[in-house]
Amino acid sequence: MTTPSTRTDVVIRTYGPGQVPPLVDTVADLWADAHPEIVDTPGAASDGLSVPALRRQVLSHVSNHQEGFTLVAAYAHGSMVGFGYAFPCSADYWFGSDLVPQVPERARTGRLMGLCELAVAPPWQGQGIGTRLHAALLTAIAPEWSSLLVRPDNSAGRALYDRLGYRYAGPYRNGPDGPVFDLLLMQVEAA
Structure with missing residues (x-):
């Protein structure tokens, strides 16, 4: 593993959907390193929180969106040290029918x-x-x-999202037996 130096050594690169498939294994491994509390939790794989599930999720999102x-990736000394991905979507798709009424009208439209x-x-x-x-x-x-989902026990992630301006919008479950996540929402300030 590369050891950290200064933040100025970190380069952020942006990738479109056609560039993502070759990065999926690296992204999945980095995700596992960043979330040992999930990977090592009994039942996480059955909740869809595993390296294979993340690979499937990323490739499905690439195909469907x-x-x-x-996808953005942070590199230091030629190695990926962080990533994130997102896409534009409708409120119905993202929040689901149960949560849409709880979301502010401006966020729905x-x-x-x-x-x-x-x-x-x-x-x-x-x-x-x-x-x-x-x-x-x-x-x-x-x-x-x-908007994003965060596990209620992910205090480090939640602290970052709070600093970025996200606010709790309600509980979210992506299946009847799936885990409950905190759904967070942020209004983006115009530049």
């Missing part, structure tokens, strides 16, 4: 970005890389609103 799909993943390798966390990746996604997609 060609218009605007964006404005340009919405669904932020699917944002992960930074542990030695590189706390250096502003997640913030830079998030900013790169906002620049590429130019939404009015951004």
